[in-house]
Amino acid sequence: MxxxxxxxxxxxxxxxxxxxxxxxxxxxxxxxxxxxxxGTASAHVTVASEDATPGGYGKLVFRVPNESDTASTIGLRIQIPEEAALASLRTQPVPGWTATLTTSDLDEPLDNHGQEISSYVSVVEFRAEAGSGIAPGEFQEFALSGGPFPDAEQLSFPAVQLYSDGSEAAWIEPSVDGAEPERPAPVLDLAADPADTADGAATATPGAEEAGHAHGEAENEPAxxxxxxxxxxxxxxxxxxxxxxxxxxxxxxx
CATH class of the missing domain: 1.10.287 (Helix Hairpins)
Known part of the structure; x- marks a missing residue:
């Protein structure tokens, strides 16, 4: 060769x-x-308000995305700690869902315009009716209205998300030194003036699916x-x- x-x-x-x-x-x-x-940053259960202020009344919107690929979300249990107690609290109807309110006694009564309030709504639970629920790839919003809000900058509302396969996602962990845990509890930022929350107003309105949640946008910016x-x-x-x-x-x- x-x-x-x-x-x-x-x-x-x-x-x-x-x-x-x-x-x-x-x-x-x-x-x-x-x-x-x-994807994971946007899967948290979050809460926001466009009008809640310390000492005032407002509307809270809990956004619940379904993070399961196979099961539907059929329940949401929201805990209201005593430090976030409201003298008045109401739920907004959601088609296909029922709401149940649980009350608890207060260690220290609330003063609501001269009226002493000794108990408050401590748990709000939304349950999907038969054939309803949040399917994989979807989300739902649940709204509460009430007040007056405590004199605080932030309020935490631990929540548990229930699935059709019997599993649960407990969004109850507090942030430590600014670091977000794996399952953070929904945290509401209270502004001293309603104008301070103007940037988040559109995102907290139910039905504004394309706008995105105020907290969700902040979490998704780095990603x-x-x-x-x-x-x-x-x-x-x-x-x-x-x-x-x-x-x-x-x-x-x-």
């Missing part, structure tokens, strides 16, 4: 392709991770930025592969 024969083809990648492909693999891994983060940067890096990596391929073709042609 002649020593000038062309070498047989090899399965090894050319050097001009190997490095860009390694870069692309890393970018794709980051892209997948950012998508997962974005959205990571996703955007990952896409840019992916495009840059693809550009490197194309440039390397063209350079190799010019070398072979020469």
């Amino acid at each position: 002649s020593s000038n024969a062309m070498p047989s083809s090899s399965t090894a990648l050319p050097r001009y392709l190997a490095r860009p492909l390694v870069l692309l693999a890393a970018v794709l891994a980051a892209l997948v991770a950012s998508v997962v983060v974005a 959205g930025l990571a996703l955007f940067l990952s896409i840019l890096a992916l495009l840059a990596g693809l550009g490197g592969v194309v440039l390397g391929w063209r350079a190799n073709r010019r070398t072979v042609s020469a």
